[in-house]
Every structure is written in structure tokens, then in C-alpha cells.
Amino acid sequence: MKVLVPVKRVIDYNVKPRVKMDGTGVDLANVKMSMNPFDEIAVEEAIRLREKGVATEIVAVSIGVQKCQETLRTALAMGADRAILVLTEDEAEPLAVAKILKGIVDEEQPGLVILGKQAIDDDSNQTGQMLAALTGRPQGTFASKVEVDGDSVKVTREVDGGLETVSLKAPAIVTTDLRLNEPRYASLPNIMKAKSKPLANKTPADYGVDTAPRLKTLKVEEPAKRQAGVKVGDVDELIGKLKVLGVVA
Amino acid sequence: MKTLVWVEHDNASVKDATLATVTAASQLGDVDLLVAGSGCAAVADEAAGIAGVGTVYLADDAAYENALAENVAPLVVQLMGDHDAFVAPATSNGKNIAPRVAALLDVVQVSEILSVVSADTFTRPIYAGNAIATVQAPAGKLVLTVRGTAFAKAEKTGGAGTVQAAAAGGDQGLSTFVGSEISKSERPELTSAKIIVSGGRALQNSENFHTLIEPLADKLGAGVGASRAAVDAGYVPNDYQVGQTGKIVAPEVYIAVGISGAIQHLAGMKDSKVIIAINKDEDAPIFQVADVGLVGDLFKIVPELTGKL
């Protein structure tokens, strides 16, 4: 089956985000950007499915500015076969992204779409579920294990109390959790090879989608700072503090 | 405005996450509840007792037993004909179902709100809680998920809601529930514990978690949490994970043992009232948010602490 993997270009997870002084957002100028960590896990899972003979073709998609091409090249270097860049200057919201992805799903007819469970910038955790709704397909969110057997996809999900397993009718939409796998690094030869893999350029209009944000961001602020604390010298002093706090009698 | 709140439950009783969600929803207007499940009439009766609620819709059908989003979302959409907002806790069920509902209604969702500024304006954390955005939703129906630690819990009793059956849409035939492995614990549930003792990679194995972290937690009547590193290494199950992508907690006291304090971990616990850190590296980032810090080897400190309590 064909596997579609949407990937997002986000601030690198090691960078501490800085809020802009004018309160309009987070400063991304000259900040290191990378593939969203959950999407790396999604790409890795698709590649593993190909290694098991389940996936026949892996198509990576990214929606955003021209630089998202780099994110797609990373996916191609990891092992995706071809890529689609849907170019927009808007910060497309999950609903708009899901609508574009639906257009691509209609065109490409993948047997499985694997997304990350959330992007570490907007922390929305919505796109996969919305895509499942729009395509009328089942969803296996927060996956820590994916097994494809014919046209049924068994997904083990990380839920509040532990783990839960569901069986989905393909084509299905899966979103990855951290425990699904450990993404591989792209080797230098593969990075070189990725440069000549096909990358198609599209626009939201090609799928009849308007990416103008519907939510209005009125302001972005830093969270309240915590008061500086104290260091204690030993366990007795620590217990003294716990007593003052009323944690122990 | 009329809101419909997703009741988080296990087919036997109402879960605490529901209560904070009711508080958030009541800041928008009248609160109705949805109890979807199987053999869950007792849950609906309990839910009707929550202070301030109106109608409790009871959808009791085998199709809803495990809260599969494919079956539940159409049910919610049907009830949204009479409601202006769907409000769910940011639990795994809430996060799974709400966006499916939003897309079916063709509206954007506001995830994990921290406060209700006005009927269409909310604050929410972005970038692992390193920034707080104030966002305004467009006119039309609202879909929200609520961060439980950011709202007080509604009273569980004193309400006079009326239970009303909701027409079940049945099984959509897209997904089936296979089974679950729910971790059993006698300790307080993480998201509602007053005290939490959390362990990190420094614990080295699950044995040390059992012999060091758990006895300390038991002495304090605390819940047990963990960093991602400890979960990935298999010391404890995944549902112990505190952080951006695990559980968000805000207890009275959070004790971080052998946890460095990465951005993604802080995202889940930095709203705790008091943070205590035990770490042998005096430069560990956790000390920047800790109210009380003790620099030293946890293998010496923790047994001594547990012994002296």
C-alpha cells in the first residue's frame, strides 16, 4: 500500500523559544528549524513498513513556506520516495492543513496516512483527527505500535491509564507517539540521493483550500516567571522545608 | 450560550477531569453534559449531581463502550444542533474526539485552554508552555479542550440535572476495540494528586524505582511520575510520563528526583505550587524552577529522606 506522511517544519526541540517583545508571537528569525520530532517518527514508521514489505511507496508532504523543502529533503533522505510541497505563507491551522491533506488523499489514494500526534510549536494535537473526520476514515491516535494485516491496521495507543489496542479498517489515519520507534539518521549518500528524488510544487488553491487563519491571535506572552528558590545543604534541612510547607507533620 | 461537556468516565463513575471542564464551560454559559458509554446509567445519575448542570444526555450503547472517536463524533455532532460549544477535557479521549467533531462541524478547535477571557477569547500554551497565546475564535460553533489543572473543580454534588436519553447512531463500522492494558496502582492518580514524586533517567532501572521512588511516595501519600527518559528506558509505564507530550500536572508539591529539567519535562509540571529537586548536578536546569533544591546523590539522599520521614 501507498503511505502518505505529512511532515512539519518547526523550531528545533532543543531551542528555548523566545517571545517577541511586541507580543505578536515567538521569534523565529535566525532560529534553528527542524522536522517536528513526531513526524520523524512517522517517516521512520513508514520506512519500516516498507522494509516489512507492507508499504510500496512513501510520499512525504509538507505545507508551508519554501523552506519546508528542506524538511521534505530530510524525509527523502531518510527513505521517502517522493515529496509534495504545498506552498503558503500563511501559518496554516490544523483544519486547513487537514483539508489540503484530504485533497492529496483523494488524489493519491494511500492505504495509510501516518502523522505526528502533535507539532511542538502550536501543540494543537488536531490534524490527524481532523483528516480522519474529513475523509471519513478511522483514526489510530497516539500510536506506540502499528501492525498492518491485509486491510486491517492494528494500532496500540498510549492512553491516560496505559495502553489500548484498536483495529482499524484501511485506509486508516495513524498519529505517532514517542514510543513508536527511534527514527534513523539519514546517511550522507542518502542525503545526496535525496536531492534528485521528485518533489512536486503545489498551492492550497490546487486543492480549493483557503489557508487564511480563522483563529485570531490577539497576543503572545511569556508565562509567569517562578520566584528563585533556595538550595539546602542536607536531608534534615530538606525535611525542615517540607515541614514549613506542611507536607510532613 | 449553551455548552455540551464531554463526561470523562469508565462506565462506572465520573472522572475528576470532567469537573474542571464543567467549570470552564460554565464560564461560557449553560452547561449540558454528554455521557456516552455502555451500561453507564449510573454515571449519568452521578453526573446529574454535579453543581450547575442542566440536561445530562445519556447515550448508552455498546458502540460507545470504549469511546471510539469514529462512533462518538457523529453523536456529538448531532447534539451540537442544540448547542453552541463542545467542551472536552484535554484527556486522551478528549484529544482524540474533539478535533474529529470540530472538523465535522467545519470549525477550528482551540486546544487546552488555560482561561476563558470572554465568550470567544481564550488563553492557551504554545511551544511547550514557553509562550501563552490569547486567541479569538470566529463566530459560529466552538470546540474547546480544557487543561484540567488550570480550572477549579466543580462541586460533585448539589446539582439538579435531568437525565435524558440521546438517540444512538450506533457502530460506524470503521474501528473496533481489541483490548487494553491499564496500569493498576493504589497510589493517587497523577493528574489529581496533591503530591507527586517523579523519577528520571538517573534511577537506572525499574528496580530502583520500586525500592527508592515508591517508598518515598508512599510515605508522603504521593502519586508517582517520571520523565520521558525513564519511560523510554522501560523503568515505568508510559502513563507515568509528565511533560509536554505526557501528563500535565500541577500538584501542591512536585519532587523531581534525578530529572535534568528539559523544556519538555518542565512543560508538564512547572505550574506546581512548590517544586523540590534532588540532583547531583548543581547546574541542572531543574534548579532554575525549583523552590527547594538539594545537590547530591539520590542513591544516598532518597533512602535517608524516606527513613527520616
Ligand SMILES: Cc1cc2nc3c(=O)[nH]c(=O)nc-3n(C[C@H](O)[C@H](O)[C@H](O)COP(=O)(O)OP(=O)(O)OC[C@H]3O[C@@H](n4cnc5c(N)ncnc54)[C@H](O)[C@@H]3O)c2cc1C
Ligand atoms: C518531541 C519531544 C517530546 C518530549 N516530551 C517529553 C515529556 O513529555 N516529558 C519528559 O520528561 N521529557 C520529554 N522529552 C524528553 C526531554 O527532552 C528529555 O530528554 C527528558 O526529559 C530527560 O529525562 P531525564 O531528566 O530523566 O534524563 P537526563 O536528562 O538524562 O537527566 C538525568 C538527570 O539525573 C541526574 N543524575 C544522574 N545520576 C544521579 C544521581 N545518582 N543522583 C542524583 N542525580 C543524578 C543528572 O545530573 C541529570 O540531571 C521530549 C522530547 C522530545 C524531543
